[in-house]
Amino acid sequence: MSPSMLSPTQRYAAGALFGMALHQAQIHQTHPLGSTAEDEDPTADRISSGSSSDSVAEDPLLWVHDSSGLLRPIFRFLEIDKNAWTGLEETAASSPATHHIGAFLRLLSEESADTSSEMKDMELALSKSVDVMAQSTEATPPDFERKMEKHREYEQECRQKFSTDIQSKSEVENMQLEIPEGPSCNMISIEQTTNQSGSYIHEKPAEEVMMLSYQRKVTVLYELLSACLADLPEDKKKSKKRRRGYDARHRLALRLLTTWFDINWTKMEAIEIMVACSAMAIVKEEQSKEEETQSPKSSWAKWKRGGIIGAAALTGGTLLAITGGLAAPAIAAGLTALAPTLGTLIPVIGASGFAAAASAAGTVAGSVAVAASFGAAGAGLTGSKMARRTGSVDEFEFKAIGENHNQGRLAVEILVSGFVFSEEDFIEPWEGRHDNLERYALQWESKNLIAVSTAIQDWLTSRVAMELMTRGAMMTVLSTLFAALAWPAALLSVTDLIDSKWAIAVNRSDKAGKLLAEVLLKGLQGQRPVTLVGFSLGARVIFKCLQVLAETEHSAGIVERVVLLGAPIGIKDESWEAARKMVAGRFVNAYSTNDWMLGVAFRASLLTQGLAGIQPINVPGIENVNVTELVEGHSSYLWATQQILEQLELDAYYPVFNSTHVRP
Amino acid sequence: MDASSSQPEFDYLFKLLLIGDSGVGKSSLLLSFTSDTFEDLSPTIGVDFKVKHVTMGGKKLKLAIWDTAGQERFRTLTSSYYRGAQGIIMVYDVTRRETFTNLSDIWGKEIDLYSTNQDCIKMLVGNKVDKESERVVTKKEGIDFAREYGCLFIECSAKTRVNVEQCFEELVLKILETPSLLAEGATGGKKNIFKQKPPEPDASTSGCC
Secondary structure, X not given: XXXXXXXXXXXXXXXXXXXXXXXXXXXXXHOOOOOOOOOHHHHHHHHHHOOOOOOHHHOOXXXXXXXXXXXXXXXXXXXXXXXXXXXXXXXXXXXXXXXHHXXXXXXXXXXXXXXXXXHHHHHHHHHHHHHHHHHHHHOOOOOHHHHHHHHHHHHHHHHHHOHHHHHHHHHOOOOOOOOOOOOOOOOHHHHHHHHOOOOOOOOOOHHHHHHOOHHHHHHHHHHHHHHHHEOOOOOHHHHOOOOOOOOHHHHHHHHHHHHHHOOOHHHHHHHHHHHHHHHHHHHHHHHHHHHHHOOOOOHXXXXXXXXEEEEEEOXXXXXXXXXXXXXXXXXXXXXXXXXXXXXHHHHHHOHHHHHHHHHHHHHHHHOOOEOOOOOOHHHHHOOOOOXXXXXXXXXXXXXXXXXXXXXXXXXXXXXXOOOOOOHHHHOHHHOOOOOOOEEEEEEXXXXXXHHHHHHHHHHHHOHHHHHXXXXXXXXXXXXXHHOOOOOOHHHHHHHHHHHHHHHHHHHHHHHHHHHHHHHHHHOOOOOOOEEEEEEOHHHHHHHHHHHHHHOOOXXXXXXXXXEEEOOOOEOOOOOHHHXXXXXXXXXXXXXXXXOHHHHHHHOHHHHHHOEOOXXXXXXXXXXXXXXXXOOOOHHHHHHHHHHHHHHHOOOOOOOOOOOOOOOO | OOOOXXXXXXXXXXXXXXXXXXXXOHHHHHHHHHHOOOOOOOOOOOEEEXXXXXXXXXXXXXXXXXXXXXXXHHHHHHHHHOOOOOEEEEEEEOOOXXXXXXHHHHHHHHHHHHOOOOOOEEEEEEEOOOOHHHOOOOHHHHXXXXXXXXXXXXXXXOOOOEOHHHHXXXXXXXXXXXXXXXXXXXXXXXXXXXXXXXXXXXXXXXXXX
């Protein structure tokens, strides 16, 4: 069996491209593509002098640096000669590496003498099976329509309940707030550029990409993903640095590569599922072998006894690490669930070919170990009722949403509501969206949240508020908040009622954030990259979680994307930069300039410091999205979130906010 | 190793590039220069990279030297490394004539095609003079080629270290004499993209939200 479908030269090129993607992704973290004059500016000098500021070895903060443990394991897996590593790392970091991309793509496309026809056949088979898989995941689930219907009903219901918002909206429609916009409206250029889809925003060297066959691209992505997941036994002294599992930064680099390759991300997701399935299959195979050949005290027995698989030693010095507090029965369940899908694949590629593809490059000497870090996070996340562990948070529970559980998804999404009137508001806002992530809603502190949300809503419908609104005074209020002027007395007296409840809820959200960080650090999500989305106080939970992560070492590879909607978080006194670094990919702040309810509830001294939910944040790398048009009032997030998320196209690598509305 | 990296510990940073056929001794030459050793090396894969700090002409210099693979299969790759190099070292093996003729047939054209630097200093290096008995390319031929092509010339041996230092020194001194190259290599401070703030978005991009 051939260990890899690529020749050594092609693997070398693949490693190089991955390195470049990784480095570019890090640059884009603070210099997003298409946001400002971008790419050119910060790096222009470096192009002309052609000399990167320093060699990689001297800058341990770089993702491509050895100490971050992101690139070298990939090289090792691809069996790139050790002597070539420094050259590759340097090349990756010689920013902008964009002019190297073409050369390496060409190297990748070349048919060298060592490309056997057998390899070509494998490539073809692999790409076909990826197509099949992609089709099966793209197919809309049968009850999709019903779900959309349900969501519409939910929206209607909400709208009726909170009709004051709509009224207020219509009343004050023409009174858009004068908010100090500052220089941070970095979304505008983006909205424009995405329309002329292509040209510079993709930054793909089109010419060379054409030379690369589709099959080759798929094969490369497949092998790179295997490399990302593989957990090669290596020199012990270094290995402790690397987190096991699928690093968010790796996923991001792959995401960028797919745009370079001009391959649809759904294909990459299909590849993820396939690798996950094959890894599971290998696990199972190894298990049965183990059972036959080993003494009763084999690791399998341990798995059964413990019920939880930490790490299981397998034959040949292989260490198979299944993380995420994975319960043994869940593997079996996962495999059964996959059986139909696998069934459709195997005829295409052939069972042995499938296994070969699965283990890809690493099987030489039979010493590969896949860090199978997926499959049963359900046991990990939903099984973790953390409530009793920490007295200060009464409720903290993950609820599974959607059908993607135990389907070999390699990415997780955690959704956090923060303005709720009933328990179903933790789940309903997120239902119906169709994507390929394993999704969980976080239900937390429902009692406190419902209390504060209801108090706010009640106050809104009260006479005083109504009167203020009809006079358009609310807008004035919010404006004066920004000007740090006094509050109208009428307003002050009523808000006392909200204040205490709000204070409790804010306090709890901070604690819930810490808990969430703990959960993620423990890897209960199965060491898979996480996308965090939350609105209102839920956004605050996420932000607090990021802050905690920022204080922890080696936690930069956990969170892939973050979307905060209507977030009650101060701007000036919070460590946004640190939080940004914890998110490998896109970090979106969706705000509404007339969400005065948030302003009222949050007010205190904090408004003078800026408030993320109603204005843009001027921090490099944060995408600010103005959703004022979609959000009539704070409670609108309950039903508008889904549309906002759709318009954000989170699966795009670069910042997007597709406006379906005609914007003024 | 990075204790002092926040301070610019050098006055100029130069990018040098080694090219030439497979097996002429590019990597050996580099190894001989950077670490005073000589050993049998396997063919370079893709590109290699080494840094050497030197003081020449009263200036502290940091040389970032890219060593490219001579093998045919990596030929497409080298093209992207010419970009921005201040010095290019063309190496041939004095005991193999084809490595010499290939310089004009292949490598010279590559430089013309891909080098982005008009003033970039080129240097012709005949390696392996320790094998005097097997020599097939005479010094005269080398000098003539260098004159015709307008580049520096030296003969050296990576094995015996004869002229290795001089080879790099001559090239670097020449770069130091060329104002345009000097300007490129000047780095007041470290330009680190992750530490500097991005430019403020200019007025033209804001104002519609």
